[in-house]
Amino acid sequence: MVTDPRIQVLFVDDEPGMLQAIQDYLSIVHSIGVDICNSGAEALTREDLFSFDCLIIDYEMPDIDGIVLLKEIRQMNTEIPIIIFTGKGYEDVAIEAINAGADFYIKKGGNPDELFTELAHYIRKGVRRYRAEQELVEKERRYRAVVEDMTEFVCRMDPEGLILFVNSVFAGNLQKPFETGNGVTFYSLYPEYEKEIADAIFLCDPDNPSTQIELPFMEKQGKTAWHQWVIRVIFDERFDIQEIQAVGRDISRQKELDRQETILKELGLSLATCSTLESALSFSLSAALGIGRFETGAVYLRDPGSEKLSLFLDEGPYRAALARVFEEFSRNEDGIILNTGEAVYMSMSDLYRYESRFTALAFIPIHRYNEITGWFALASENLIEVPVEIRNPLEGVVSQIGNVISRIEAEEALRDALLESEERYMQLSETSPDAIAILSGNSVVYLNPAAKSLFEVESPDGFFRQPFHDFLDTDLQDWFSGILRSKTGEKSPRAGEGFLKTKSGRQIYGELLTVPITHSGEEATLLLIRDKTSQRMQEQALIESERRFREMADLLPEPLFEADVGGKLTFCNRGVFGLLNKTNTSHENITMASQLVSSKEQLRFSTILKKLGNDLLPVAGDFIAAGNSVDSRIFHLSLAPIIRDGVFSGTRGILIDITENRRYQEKLQQMIEEKDILFRELHHRVKNNMQIVSSMLQLQEEYITDEVVLSALHDCEQRIDSMALVHETLYRTESLAGIPFGDYLENLAIAVTEGFATVRxxxxxxxxxxxxxSLDTAVTIGLIxxxxxxxxxxxxxxxxxxxxxxxxxxxxxxxxxxxxxxxxxxxxxxxxxxxxxxxxxxxxxxxxxxxxxxxxxxxxxxxxxxxxxxxxxxxxxx
CATH class of the missing domain: 3.30.565.10 (Histidine kinase-like ATPase, C-terminal domain)
Structure with missing residues (x-):
């Protein structure tokens, strides 16, 4: 149990007797710690002055007046509670003390118990307010610190979308100087998507208060950035929108990577199935144009005989202009640029001295066996320069061309003869989607294209300045070092998983397999690396999804559980424990789902579980909860099968307490039965009363000799009997909702017929x-x-x-x-x-x-x- 810390006060007074009396009383009676100070000057020199929860200051002191001391303290601290203790005129001191910043004032004299009790009351009142204010300030500080430290954009807005608060990351990324109350709305950030945002917020309700939306944001440079927002709507008790909170992040990089990954996957599938050089280069050129958002592109190949570059294929609206530019760069001093064998990227500032319509150019060499066999030429009149983030993917696309050319030529040569073992090995390695490297010691002597792309290096030379060991995380470093230290005779294929770092510092989660081989007559290690980053992210996402599900399940007020095929509980939310508390059932003894119901119901519960496992269909039923039999609880249980990979693997159930509903229904049924009895008794009495009237008329007939009067009385008897018959029929029926008219008419016909003594x-x-x-209709039709x-x-x-x-x-x-x-x-x-x-x-x-x-x-x-x-x-x- 958390308790508030003990209150500590400082009492400043020049009367030792008063100081001691108050110190004893507050300490003993009210458990308030009291430290004393004999003068105002001494109080001002104390370093722990503001460590107290409250200050009590005497109004009259010889060195420093109490009001003067109060003002001095208020200049240093405006929050600490201060009580003025005075023996002078009450009203004058009260006004002066309040104006100087005192929280309370007390006049000396009178009954000591009442005086000290009032003083303790004011101390506690002031300290509660002071601590609450301090706690509020601390919570606000922590909240702002957390929000400001977040890497996501954070903002709060009113129901109309007016932004009330943003963190610094929000203002920085959205390139707007936000200030609270400046009238900026969230919708104005995405003017073309106001309807989509409004629709997303409209679909939120108290049961599903949050939504996710991706929006394009136009930056000042004209670039489009993608933002992913999680919008949460906060409702008040009337289900009106009270406030809207939004947390976002920039997913432009991920969008771009996804787009590039899609293009590269499609290219990989196309290259894997193409059988001609023309189709392979066409697929690759289209992929390069798509990745870089170029308008025009061309592929130049070197003729093996003449060593001259010639156009193999081109694509786009400005092919002739691109051909002129490439020809100009291929001759004279510009040819030196293309002779280096490195990719060349030229921006608008580089092209100002050339007569060209293009503002960005990319020349990427096609390498084959360390020789330049051609170039990819890519051009744009919209880009200012070739973005750095797309250069590696572009070079990755082109780097595969040499492999594709080799594969195609190998396929053609395989029709005539088998390639040598080394060539086949290299072909497989070069075209493998997995990264393959050969290490001699800790030095890399070979990388296939997938490995170059994975580690973002051009060749094994890239590892000379940074050993391969440095590309592994700490765990993999220890694992790999152990492999290298092991003796040759003990070496065998080994597998491991962990994080790898690329040249740019990007982390990749990979599966590694080491195989001892011989390379160039020396012992070496063949390293195969499979990129499992996406799979790892999916696993982490699955774990996070499971965690969120567990948390959401715990928040449900209804008891929710899961059990395996044997009925053993594998999960319970807090609602189950709440139900067990209601029935005084120990949590520790509950391991099976059947233990949630009473012992008398467990056989029926087991039967339902068996039926659920056989039919694989949801079932439901009402059960008595386990626990207290005196005040037993009744709940409605809904069960559903858990099916994984097409196999029944358990049961999921939710319980709803219907005890009060069941008791109300029983009470309602009792009231209905009581009313039914009362109405039947009422109709019985009405029928009896009418028969009494009819009998009285019959008695009256014995004293009347006038046939006309006798006939009239007889008719009245018949009518009364007809109405009485209605009431008799009604109270004899099972339901009082209406009279079965057929039975009534049968009895009425018999009564009328018997009323006329005749042989006919x-x-x-x-x-x-x-x-x-109904009664009224039956009476009327019966009389007719x-x-x-x-x-x-x-x-x-x-x-x-x-x-x-x-x-x-x-x-x-x-x-x-x-x-x-x-x-x-x-x-x-x-x-x-x-x-x-x-x-x-x-x-x-x-x-x-x-x-x-x-x-x-x-x-x-x-x-x-x-x-x-x-x-x-x-x-x-x-």
Missing amino acids: DIRTEIDVGNIRL INELMVNSMKYAFVDRPSGLITIRLTCDDGGCIMRYSDDGVGLPPGFDIEKISSLGMRLVRILAKQIRGQLVIDSEQGAGMMCTVTFPKQAGDL
Whole structure:
């Protein structure tokens, strides 16, 4: 546990008693270290004056007044907390002390405990503020030191892209004098790519706050530099952009190297398959023009008989002009330049005295067996000079021509006879993509072109001034020295890996193989070097990617783990340990993935793991976590197979704690069941109450002799029974969401038919399917059908032994249609539902309007009656 250091204060006062009392009280009661000083002069001479956390100064002292001492100290240090201790008038001293720079002031006298407690309070308050300010200053200093020491460009900007801060590397590389608040935006640095930058920032969100983008930057010299930026968007708690940070680096060199590498790889493939000198030179010339960004080029070869140079092939728009320039350089005193056998590069300043349209020229010799067999002539009217960084690649392209010529001639000669062993060896060595060198002792006596290119030397002579030993790093030097010291009889092929340095200091990671051979009759070492720099970088990138993955996985709040095919844990993020803490499970005992679940669930967990390994498909399930059984945790586990090289190699799982969700669902289900019981009881009571009303009407009928009144009461009973039947049907169904209308109509038809004691055979056909209606709709339609059936029973089947009543109900998205019909005598002529005075038919018309339905009644004398009610679906109708 980190604790704050003990507070140390200096008390300056000329009263020994006061000094001692305060020192004892603060030390014993408040654990504050107190050093004392008897005068202001003594305080000013102390070298450790500003090592204290707080100063307490008496206002009245004989040598130096407390306010004077305060002002002297404030001139030297404006931050240290200072408390004025005074016995004079409180308000006067307070104003004077505050104006002089005091943080607090305390008046002497009164209760000592209260005085000293107040003093301790002010000390702690001032020291907390002082230490916080010092810590903030130190953090800012460290942050700026780190940012300024970085080799990358660093800048911060507001949500609109206005640059708020840049480091010195940023200002230096982007060639702009940046100052905070000068109005420069990040977008203005790349004016043609504002949309791309804005789109990249727009796609960032709190889950994926960073993006990477590569942008071309136009430098003052007219050159284009490539910058790679990692932009990170910082969001506030409302997910609005609070600030944007960007870290960039110059990748122009890498871009150029990648471009050159692509050209050289394509050239290597082309040269490996070409079979004629013309095609080989054509491929090489095109590659040289592409690497150097020249417009025009030509290849001149020396005639073996006449020793004269003649044009073999050329390419580009200004071939005639280039031919004139080459001819001029080939004769008179200029021929001396080409006779040296070294590559010649000429800039605009070199060409001012020649009448030429070109501003940059390159003449690169074609060497074959240490002889100049030709020249590559390259020209540009756009370049001021041939850049240094492309000269080696250009010379590397041309250096292969001699090898290609040899290979082609060798292929032609192989059709007639075999070359001698030495020639075959040299051919293989010269065309090998791996660097090959022969060392006699520590001296290099042979290098193939790949080795020359690798070490950036023209010939083995380049090692005379710098021994081969110096091109190796420390580990390889020890390894190679051990090989050279070993006895001849003990020598055998040996392999090693390490870093090598080129002539320019560039580091290469290579695989080395040494083979003992005999060269020119002496013992020597054949050294084969394979450049594995790219592979090494990929391995390092893979390691870094793995590290980032682990860090990101640790930041996830959900538990995440990986296990091998046997279920043994190979990785756990912090979320797993957080889950184990919740369930009081020891971390040290967890080695298998199955131990994350309770013992009762482990068999099911193992079954799922086995299924995952067989099907290689993701699976999921809910499990009880291992640990505390009293307050067990439930989590949802998602498992996915880990497949490497097409083979199942393990399992990756993520756990989501659903304990609270499960408890909430159980509580919600309990509430639903309680409400279901209450609603069923309510509908039961309503049905009982309606039956009581119906029974009371039946009792009343026994005292009435008027047939009209009796009929009216009987109709009312029938209507009440119809509504009661709805409530009875509802509380007897499994779901209260709607009434199964078919069951209801069956019971209603039986009740109406039984209500009319008759010997006639009246049948009912009901077809409503599985339609469920809401309570309001069911009551209304039920009353309509009740009135229609009562009307049919009374009037439709008079003097008839039998009859048929048909009821159909259909519903779709457009609404519902209820069709009622009987095969009775039909309605009387001139029947009009709007003018009828019968209470039953009036109720039918009113009830149809109540559900916004359209009522249509058709009838023919002797052919029965049909009533159709078309109504829209109501809430709850299914």
